[in-house]
Amino acid sequence: MLVRLPHHYYDSTTTNAISRASNQVWFGSYQNQLSLLENCNSNLVLIGDSLIKNLKFYPNIWQKFFGKHGVVNYGIGRDSIQHVLWRTNNLIFPKTLEYVFIHCGTNNLNRNLPIEIVNGIIAIGISCKKKNNLSVLLSGLLPRDNGHSINRNKIEYINYQLEKFCRDNSDFYL
Numbered sequence: 514m515l516v517r518l519p520h521h522y523y524d525s526t527t528t529n530a531i532s533r534a535s536n537q538v539w540f541g542s543y544q545n546q547l548s549l550l551e552n553c554n555s556n557l558v559l560i561g562d563s564l565i566k567n568l569k570f571y572p573n574i575w576q577k578f579f580g581k582h583g584v585v586n587y588g589i590g591r592d593s594i595q596h597v598l599w600r601t602n603n604l605i606f607p608k609t610l611e612y613v614f615i616h617c618g619t620n621n622l623n624r625n626l627p628i629e630i631v632n633g634i635i636a637i638g639i640s641c642k643k644k645n646n647l648s649v650l651l652s653g654l655l656p657r658d659n660g661h662s663i664n665r666n667k668i669e670y671i672n673y674q675l676e677k678f679c680r681d682n683s684d685f686y687l
Contacts, residue, residue: 527625527633530599533592542589543600554609555583560637561597561616563590564655593620594633601640606647613641616652618671627667630654631674638685649685651675 533539550558559565559579565588568575579586589596597617606613615637618630625633638649653672657664672687679687 525625525629525632527594527621527629528598528636529595530602531593531595532599533596539589539591539596546585546587546589546600547604549585550587550604550607553583553585553607555585555607556609556611557582557614558585558587558606558610558612559614559616560587560601560641561614561652562588562592562618562620564588564619565616566590588616591620592617593624594618594630594637598633598637598640601637601644604644606641606645608645610645610647612648612650613638614650614652615641618654619657622654622657622664622667627670628674630667630671631678634671634675635678642684647684651679651685651687653687 534543557579559568565586567590568579568586568588575586587600589600592600594617597615615634617637618634621630621633634651638651641647642649653675654668656668676687679685
């Protein structure tokens with residue numbers, strides 16, 4: 514599925530969905546998550562990279578904030594934006610789903626321009642919104658490195674642009 518960005522954003526490498534299906538571990542995780550979504554009646558799914566996936570390693574936090582609500586964790590480690598976009602393009606969301614929380618982009622910092630990262634995250638949100646008219650919660654990138662760095666500057670720009678996009682588009686939240 515081709516995702517069209519709003520006119521003031523542009524298509525980039527991060528808006529081209531790419532599968533990692535040749536990686537058996539990745540594809541196994543993807544298949545397991547498909548079955549989780551098919552059998553859930555949750556109203557919220559978390560989609561993203563290892564930061565989402567690894568929430569399972571903190572069972573007390575997971576149970577306190579997500580577990581009792583039947584939230585589905587749809588994170589896969591080492592995914593870049595393009596991989597998350599491919600997964601969302603190839604998902605069938607349950608009818609009960611109302612919200613999708615998206616967190617990814619940190620794995621693109623050393624390969625893509627900040628605006629390309631913004632465009633890719635927005636493309637994932639648009640892909641999800643088109644499927645079920647979901648409310649989309651976009652997460653800004655978490656700080657990296659100690660102190661001032663190029664990555665921190667990139668992250669500040671990315672988070673600012675995501676915030677601006679969410680302010681300008683109802684049903685997208687940061």
